[in-house]
Amino acid sequence: MTLGSVQGTSVRNVPVVDPGPLLGAGLEVRQEGAFTLVLDLASSEREAFALSVAQGLSDHPRWLHCRWLYDAAGSEIFERITEQPEYYPTRAETEILAAHAGDIRAEMGPVTIVELGSGVSAKTRHLLDAWGSAAGADDTPVRYVPVDIDASVLTSACESLVASYPGLNVTGLATSYERALPLVGGRFPLMLVFLGSTVGNFNPVELNRFLDAVGSALAPGDGFLLGIDLVKEPPVLEAAYNDAAGHSARFTRNLFARMNRELGTDLPLASIHHVAYYNERLERIEIHARFDAEAVVDLPAIGRRFRIGAGEMILTEISSKFRVESMRVLAREAGFDLMRSDTDSESRFALMLFRRRADSPRVEERRARLAERLTHVRRRTLDLIEPLIDAQLSEQHNPLMSPLVWDLNHIARFEELWALHGGDERFGGEAGGQGLGVYDAVLNPRAARGALALPTRAESLSQLQAVRERVQLRLRGDLLTAGDPLRAGGFVYHLVAQHEAQHQETMLQAIGLAALPYEPVFRESPPPASYVPDSDSVVVPAGPFPLGSVTTERVYDNEQPLHWVDVPAFAIDVAPVSARRFIDFIEDGGYRRPELWSREGWTWRASEAVSHPLAWLPDSAGSWNERCFGRVRPLPLDRPVMHVAWYEADAFARWAGKRLPTEAEWEKAASWDVVSHAKRTYPWGDEPSDDVRANLGQRLFGPAEIGAYPRGRSPYGCLQMVGDVWEWTTSDFLPYPGFRAFPYREYSETFFGAEHKVLRGGSWATSPLLARCTFRNWDLPVRRQIFAGFRCAADV
Numbered sequence: 001m002t003l004g005s006v007q008g009t010s011v012r013n014v015p016v017v018d019p020g021p022l023l024g025a026g027l028e029v030r031q032e033g034a035f036t037l038v039l040d041l042a043s044s045e046r047e048a049f050a051l052s053v054a055q056g057l058s059d060h061p062r063w064l065h066c067r068w069l070y071d072a073a074g075s076e077i078f079e080r081i082t083e084q085p086e087y088y089p090t091r092a093e094t095e096i097l098a099a100h101a102g103d104i105r106a107e108m109g110p111v112t113i114v115e116l117g118s119g120v121s122a123k124t125r126h127l128l129d130a131w132g133s134a135a136g137a138d139d140t141p142v143r144y145v146p147v148d149i150d151a152s153v154l155t156s157a158c159e160s161l162v163a164s165y166p167g168l169n170v171t172g173l174a175t176s177y178e179r180a181l182p183l184v185g186g187r188f189p190l191m192l193v194f195l196g197s198t199v200g201n202f203n204p205v206e207l208n209r210f211l212d213a214v215g216s217a218l219a220p221g222d223g224f225l226l227g228i229d230l231v232k233e234p235p236v237l238e239a240a241y242n243d244a245a246g247h248s249a250r251f252t253r254n255l256f257a258r259m260n261r262e263l264g265t266d267l268p269l270a271s272i273h274h275v276a277y278y279n280e281r282l283e284r285i286e287i288h289a290r291f292d293a294e295a296v297v298d299l300p301a302i303g304r305r306f307r308i309g310a311g312e313m314i315l316t317e318i319s320s321k322f323r324v325e326s327m328r329v330l331a332r333e334a335g336f337d338l339m340r341s342d343t344d345s346e347s348r349f350a351l352m353l354f355r356r357r358a359d360s361p362r363v364e365e366r367r368a369r370l371a372e373r374l375t376h377v378r379r380r381t382l383d384l385i386e387p388l389i390d391a392q393l394s395e396q397h398n399p400l401m402s403p404l405v406w407d408l409n410h411i412a413r414f415e416e417l418w419a420l421h422g423g424d425e426r427f428g429g430e431a432g433g434q435g436l437g438v439y440d441a442v443l444n445p446r447a448a449r450g451a452l453a454l455p456t457r458a459e460s461l462s463q464l465q466a467v468r469e470r471v472q473l474r475l476r477g478d479l480l481t482a483g484d485p486l487r488a489g490g491f492v493y494h495l496v497a498q499h500e501a502q503h504q505e506t507m508l509q510a511i512g513l514a515a516l517p518y519e520p521v522f523r524e525s526p527p528p529a530s531y532v533p534d535s536d537s538v539v540v541p542a543g544p545f546p547l548g549s550v551t552t553e554r555v556y557d558n559e560q561p562l563h564w565v566d567v568p569a570f571a572i573d574v575a576p577v578s579a580r581r582f583i584d585f586i587e588d589g590g591y592r593r594p595e596l597w598s599r600e601g602w603t604w605r606a607s608e609a610v611s612h613p614l615a616w617l618p619d620s621a622g623s624w625n626e627r628c629f630g631r632v633r634p635l636p637l638d639r640p641v642m643h644v645a646w647y648e649a650d651a652f653a654r655w656a657g658k659r660l661p662t663e664a665e666w667e668k669a670a671s672w673d674v675v676s677h678a679k680r681t682y683p684w685g686d687e688p689s690d691d692v693r694a695n696l697g698q699r700l701f702g703p704a705e706i707g708a709y710p711r712g713r714s715p716y717g718c719l720q721m722v723g724d725v726w727e728w729t730t731s732d733f734l735p736y737p738g739f740r741a742f743p744y745r746e747y748s749e750t751f752f753g754a755e756h757k758v759l760r761g762g763s764w765a766t767s768p769l770l771a772r773c774t775f776r777n778w779d780l781p782v783r784r785q786i787f788a789g790f791r792c793a794a795d796v
Contacts, residue, residue: 017145034170035162035170037174038171038172044541047302049068049263051541051674051715052067054304055717057304058306065675066201066316071150071254074254074255077254087240089197093196093344095344101127102134103342111191112188113128113191114147114190117198119157120153120156120157121157124195128165132168141169146158147172158170179677179678184217185218189219192214193225200284200321201320215356220357222356223355225354226331228324228327228350230321230324230347230349231323234278238276242276252272255289256272256289265297265298267297273292275313283320283321284321286318287318289313292310294308305534306534327350337355338354340353366490367490374471374497377500384520390456392514396449400513401506401509401785403449410439412467413439414436415468419471471493489553501767512628523700524699531707531708531710532707533707536574537572537574540571540668545566545672546563547563548774554772555772556776560739570661570796572661573658574719575640575707576706578637579624582644591611601650605651610645615628636703642763642788645782649789657794660729663760663776666721667773669714674715681773682771683721683722684711684714692711692712694709694771695708696762697766698765701765703789704764706720721760723766726763726789728788729760732756733758734752755780759776759777759788760777
């Protein structure tokens with residue numbers, strides 16, 4: 001069957017997807033005769049496999065990602081499973097497609113078919129037949145974009161398809177769905193296809209994340225065809241995953257055989273058994289591998305090693321079962337309306353067709369979220385100064401820091417300038433003068449601010465409130481129009497909220513330097529360390545990495561633009577350097593050995609007579625105390641070292657036989673998920689921070705013990721990369737290629753240069769509004785009042 005041509009010219013060789021320079025790094029486009037293949041080269045499959053195994057075995061209970069079940073041997077075994085009489089899903093879904101593919105084409109029109117997890121595309125042929133039959137009347141080309149992580153399976157499928165369907169325009173994407181969606185979403189009308197109830201492999205959090213990603217990628221009017229296995233009697237379900245011929249057991253065991261083949265492990269396959277049962281409470285099949293004998297998983301290529309106990313079970317796959325109405329609700333929350341739902345003759349399986357709605361979040365809802373954000377950050381500011389008397393707010397306690405009333409009024413004037421006057425510095429302001437006036441940080445350096453005539457506490461609070469009331473009134477009528485870059489998406493309100501949050505941390509630095517007896521309005525007890533890493537460092541494989549951020553209403557100009565860089569392989573510490581470990585450096589003469597220090601660092605150390613981190617106090621018994629907000633207490637040894645200058649961090653790294661990471665290395669270790677080939681907003685994923693993932697937001701008033709936040713681990717297993725302490729990097733603070741200052745030069749541009757070093761990650765005092773993997777802090781290498789520590793890296 002010839003599926004399409006344009007004025008008699010075959011279109012099968014025209015690539016449907018052109019990655020372009022931004023999304024295309026690490027992708028190779030190949031013309032394979034009658035079809036196009038886009039290969040993801042961003043990371044080695046073997047390295048991704050090893051790192052994925054390490055992720056799963058680091059958790060308790062342990063798990064392994066089901067995608068690794070499908071190598072060539074696993075795929076062949078799975079084909080045998082689908083042929084077994086107990087396994088109904090493939091037959092049921094095929095029945096639905098054969099009966100209703102034409103109805104689906106009539107509903108969607110001549111859109112491009114994009115299929116996630118396409119495999120051999122066997123069932124998809126029913127859709128291609130329907131598209132081809134409908135195209136015959138108007139000579140419309142049929143375009144198909146199969147997406148599969150396995151390049152060999154994808155290539156074979158594409159070859160078979162173009163042989164069977166002359167004229168079919170096929171562009172295969174050999175990558176993950178996380179990376180594929182940005183390549184196809186919004187570029188042409190499409191119907192996204194996800195068959196086989198593969199969606200059942202997601203846990204509830206992953207399912208919501210997946211639906212949100214699909215909803216964000218697809219354009220209004222695009223279709224989403226989803227196959228789901230339905231809830232039914234447990235004996236029917238359990239039989240499907242425990243076939244009498246034993247193929248299901250072979251399928252599970254092959255995962256560990258693959259580890260032996262590809263990763264060089266030596267696992268005892270004969271003692272690994274397949275266990276599958278239906279969990280009625282969660283309405284899902286759970287498949288485990290039970291180890292009858294103790295085993296060791298040794299992964300030297302990435303520096304990881306795990307011991308599996310006799311009798312231990314490792315989760316290898318889940319297969320959730322669904323109800324049509326529940327899935328309709330979930331999809332609606334992600335922006336989809338149900339167009340049709342079809343089941344097989346025995347109502348075992350459903351095929352649901354959704355269409356992406358045209359509506360976006362209402363402006364009123366966005367305004368409400370922005371108003372809440374402004375209110376929350378202001379509450380934190382007021383809580384911060386509540387314990388201080390008027391004189392403590394007005395005094396300049398250290399020339400490095402401003403009087404606290406200066407910060408308060410600077411916050412108010414900055415908000416007035418940008419949220420009310422759009423950055424026009426000709427405005428007079430209630431305190432007289434032009435623009436920021438005496439609250440201009442460039443014109444009035446910190447050391448001189450104590451001599452300024454500043455308002456009282458009461459006057460400062462009144463100014464803060466007056467400006468905020470006017471801003472909230474402005475927000476209530478703001479259209480957040482895309483035509484104004486300052487207001488599009490609420491950018492200016494995010495700007496003033498983040499700016500205020502940054503000054504909160506600066507004010508806490510001033511309070512700490514003043515050694516004031518400060519007790520915050522509230523303070524939570526730190527969680528205990530609950531996780532012991534299996535290694536001190538991990539290896540991050542070489543490969544291209546997207547450094548920085550795309551433009552959004554939340555990111556600063558120095559985080560942009562996103563650009564791909566090649567990062568050689570490196571090792572990085574799993575955790576920040578602890579106080580205990582830093583004491584080893586001190587006791588080994590670290591502050592007395594010039595060979596450990598840079599020339600500039602040794603000159604600084606000698607001139608300042610530095611012999612230990614700021615706020616550390618030795619006692620007569622040879623132990624260490626620390627001064628923390630005016631109180632002296634024993635130094636917590638298993639928390640990250642804090643209040644160290646870049647020069648001290650650099651010297652320690654040299655003493656340890658390592659170095660500080662570059663900021664590209666730090667960001668890759670924090671955010672790059674080598675398994676999904678996607679970048680995370682936070683080390684743990686894209687969900688906002690909470691009190692079990694990171695120590696942020698001035699809750700603990702100090703770092704937590706290393707190992708206190710295992711749920712906040714990065715894809716490589718690194719702990720506490722966001723929160724606790726800022727982390728020095730070896731990088732100078734320089735603009736990214738293509739940098740453009742916005743909305744004002746003085747935030748970033750005037751500080752670019754080799755004299756400032758980049759810090760990453762955020763501290764216990766950093767607001768969650770700021771703590772993201774791409775955020776760039778910077779300071780002079782001599783600064784110690786900041787809540788900064790570090791972790792080391794090394795070449796491999």
